[in-house]
Amino acid sequence: MRALIALLAGLLLQLPAHAQVRDIDNAQLQQLIEQGVAVIDIRRADEWRQTGVVPGSRLLTFFQDRAYRVYDIPAWLGAVAREIPPEAPVVVICRTGNRTQAVADLLHRAGYRQVYNVRDGIVEWLREGRAVARVE
Template sequence: MRLLRSCGFAVLLLLSAGLSAAQWVTQQQLLAEPPALLLDVRSANEYAAGHISGAHNISHDQLGMRLAELTAYRDQPVVVYCHSGTRTRYAIELLEAKGFSHVRHLRGDYLEWRGAGRPVVMGDAP
């Protein structure tokens, strides 16, 4: 059992390491050139407790059912984040599989955004 957990962790590390530099967006890049869509794939409660200004919230577990809301962004820059990266990777894979061509991952996700002392907005989506 311990070996299986270790293997799973190694696979997760390999998957996250497999993203090229072009697939990441830094905090500085996000601030300098906001994407057409900033997508927060955390839960609604997490989003309400604090999110990056301008972010649209669709929980990763609802994303497949709500893709129609995002079709206008299919060929535009989309930056995705969650708390620490796991849900973001799932969302990126789903979006790319559905034909979204410019999907990127916010390096460090929300955890590093807050850690850097960047501003956040509290409250539900408008």
């Protein structure tokens, strides 16, 4: 995990700075969803199948395995841009909110002005009994 954070920190330093990422809880996430804000679930497919996902989430894996090896970052950012334009707000979610902190910063530095990190991830969403969509 330290190697991942160091890698992302190095990449982030090379990009222009923007406003900071905002951490949100599930009540705020629900409000943003109701406003039509896109949610990106960055977890792996096996994690989506295990827990389900927040309904309507865009499923864009950032890490290719449990060793937290990152996919090609420019390709991933391109996939995000095809789904969500940089001027639109975006929410990122993972299992517990740890992985999305760095990914949310990456999105900000790549030009996304309104990025929200679900600080407790899908684990807290499930603990609160909120609805999920199953992934096959």
